[in-house]
Amino acid sequence: MHRSLRAQHDRFALSRPFRISRGVKTAADVVTVEIAEGDVVGRGEGVPYPRYGESIERALAEIEAARAAIEAGATRDDLLTTMRPGAARNAVDCALWDLEARLSGRSVAAMIGNPQPETLASALTIGIDQPSAMGAAASEIAAAPLIKVKVNADAPDAQLAAVRAAAPDARLIVDPNESWDEALVRAIQPLLVELRVDLLEQPVPAEEDGWLEGFRPDVPICADESAHVAGDIDQLARRYQVVNVKLDKTGGLTGALLLARAARSRGLGLMTGCMVSSSLSIAPALHIARMSDFVDLDGPIWLREDRPGGVRDRDGYMVPPAPGFWGMA
Template sequence: MPCTLTAQHSRFPLAKPFRISRGVKTAADVIAVEIAEDGVFGRGEGVPYPRYGESVESALNAIEEVRPAIEAGADRSALMSLMPAGAARNAIDCALWDLEARKVGRNVADLIGAPAPRKMASALTIVIDAPERMAEAAAEVRKAPLLKIKVDANDPATQIRSVRAAAPEARLIVDPNESWDQALVEGMQDALVEAGVALLEQPVPVGADEWLENFKPAVPICADESVHTAEDLDVVARRYQVVNVKLDKSGGLTAGLELAQAARERGLGLMTGCMVSSSLSIAPALHVARMSDFVDLDGPIWLLEDLPGGVRDDGGVLIPPDLGFWGT
């Protein structure tokens, strides 16, 4: 049956700046898609990311190009060949999942054949700042089960030690966002072990990680920017021990589930991540998070105001959105 697709840019101011090695974010710019069919609506959200050559304008243009096909009834399977992986495809794919669930009166978990999302530990992010400020931020959430430390190449050992001292019990992920080089990764191994770091995420730039094929890390290394879809795994599996599935990279829940399953089949560890976004981006990602060793879905926690009924944080434990928010 023909449907109607609408897409728009939405901006969510942040409660405080989100600072990583490649810049500072003060608002989340997202693309919200709604697909309506016979009075039933499905919603999805994508976050265009400049690191991948995306912008709000380019994402909206990409959606416009496939609008005729979607409105003519193209399904999720067809969408995979109509669009490349990225934020635009993610928004449409997740809207199609939501629409299908509402049309048949079942939730997305039933459609997947998996348990419904439950509350789970999800990383709270400590952004880059002076070590004493990072320690203060960590002290405020020291009882959280998992913290993610954003660092750069400017004395990351001190930053990490400061957070560890303030939060001695939390599991730690360290994320340099591609800002390190081979020498720094090798030189940081003892400091990572000393601080009890559980995971090092994408330390070096994409295209400068070939040497990892012969490197034996003391702490598992997770591919983020280096992995987008299952097609990347032939190379990634030789260099990394864990992969970070983000729906904005994979281009939707359909491809995200495919990537997660393929990674598991190769014996790789699994992480679920997100961009800074509203809960409309996070609700679909929960279906990958249930499979994951590490969950990092605190994007909406940074917003000044999230969408009503979205996910909630309880001391580092993520509570799923209200019934009916997405996919239910």
């Protein structure tokens, strides 16, 4: 049966500003894709990220360029060679997974061979602010099992100490978003140990991480901006201990599964991450999350209003979306 494709820009206002080392977000801009066969519709979402040269306009243009092939029946495997990895392919790939589930009567979980995702611990994020403000924010979520702390190079020691004092029991991920340098990474190792930090995420720019080869950190270092697709795994394994799998970088769930399996085959830890997004981005990522050591999928928690039936946060535990939201018969 002939398919029809629709792609559009959707914007979701945030309930509060989201501050990281690269700037401040007040809204989530996403590309939503719907692929229909008859009256059955599969949906997917991608979040174009300027760090990787992406924009809403470019993503929509990439999807339009692939329209004929998609509507003619291109498969998810076809997309691996006809579209570049990124937000545009993510939206299309996930829409095809959803469409197949609805047409076949088999859930995405069944197609992958995994159980259906269940409630799991997912990091709650504290954005960059003054140490006192970050400590106050941490006190509000101190009962959460996992907290992610955004920092830059200005006052990370004071910021991290304030968060740890306010949340003494939570596991901590520290995320400088490429804002540190080699000297700071080396110098801050004892403090990370003292504050019982579990993971340091992409501390230095991806283009400047070569020195990590041979470095033995006291706290595991996770590749984020340095990690995109399964083809990166040899270099990642020489420099990092953990890989952050994001569907907007792998170009969809298909590529994410390839990267996650490649990472595990090399003995690396796994993290599942996301951009600031709606629950339509998170539902596919839950299938990687259930395989992961660290989960950071709180993107929709920042929205003023999410898509109906989406995921819910319960004190740092993510509740999957309502039945039928995505990837189910």
